[in-house]
Amino acid sequence: MEYFVERVNDLHVLDIEQLVQESEREGYRFVTRLVTEFEDGTNTFSKPGEGLFCVVTKDAEVVAIGGINESSLTQDRDVARLQRFYVLDKVRRQGVGTMLTQSIIDYAKDHFKEITVRTESAKADAFYRACGFEFDDSASETTHIMRFDDKE
Template sequence: MTYKVEQVEDLKAIDISHLVKESETEGYRFLTRLVNDYEDGTNRFNKPGEALLAVQNDEGEVVAIGGVNQSPFSEDTQVARLQRFYVLDDARRQGVGSLLLKEIVDHSRDAFKEVTVRTESSKADAFYRANGFELDDTASETTHLMKL
C-alpha cells in the first residue's frame, strides 16, 4: 500500500467522517472539534505558517489527518502547535503517522522555530519521542516539543 500526503485547502471537500466516528469511539473529540472549528471559522489553518494535511491510501480514502497552528499558548508566532493529529486504526503501525508528522514538521521549518504538542496517551508519547520530539512537561499545555 502506498500513501500520499496533501495539504487540505478545503476540509469540506474531503470525507473524514470515518476518522471522526472512529476517534469518538476511542474517546477522542478533537476531530469533532476540527470539523466544528473549521465550519464556524474558528480554525481553518490559514494563518502564516499554518497547514492542515491529510494522508490518502491507494483508493483515495483519507486514513490520517493532522495540522499545525500558531500556538495559542505562546505570544511568539514562531511557536507552532501540532493539532488534530489522528491516524485510522487500520493504518497504524504502517508508517502513516510518521509520514504525516514528517510532512507537517517539514512544512513548519520555514515559519516556526519549534513545534509543541500535548498528549495524555502513552502510545502517543512513544510515537512522538520516536519521531524526534522531546518530553517537556514544564508547561501544563505541552508534553512534547521539537526544536526546528
C-alpha cells in the same frame, strides 16, 4: 498499500467521517472539533505558516489527518502547535503517522522555530519521541517539543 500526504485547503471536500466516528468511539473529540472549528471559522489553518494535511490511499480514502497552528499558548508567533492529529486504527504501525508527522515537520520548520504538542497517552508519547520530539511538560498544555535550531 501506497499512501500519499496532501495539503488540505478545504476540509469540506474531504470525506473524514470515518476518522470522526472512530476517534469518537475511542473517546477522542479532537477530530470532531476540527470539523466544528473549520465550519465556524474558528480554525481553518489559514494563518501564516499554518497548514492542515491528510494521508490518503491511491483510492482517495483519508486515513489520517493533522495540522499545524500558530500556538495560542504564547505570544511568540514563532511557536507552532501540532493539532487534530489522528490516524485510523487499521493503518497504525504502518508508517502512516510518521509520514504525516514528517510532512508537517518539514513544512513547519520553514515557518516556525519550534513545535509543541500535548498528549496523555503512553503510546502517543512513544510515537512523538520516535518522531524526534523531546518530552517536556514544563508548560501545562505541552508534553513534547521539537525545536529547530536553524530558524532565524
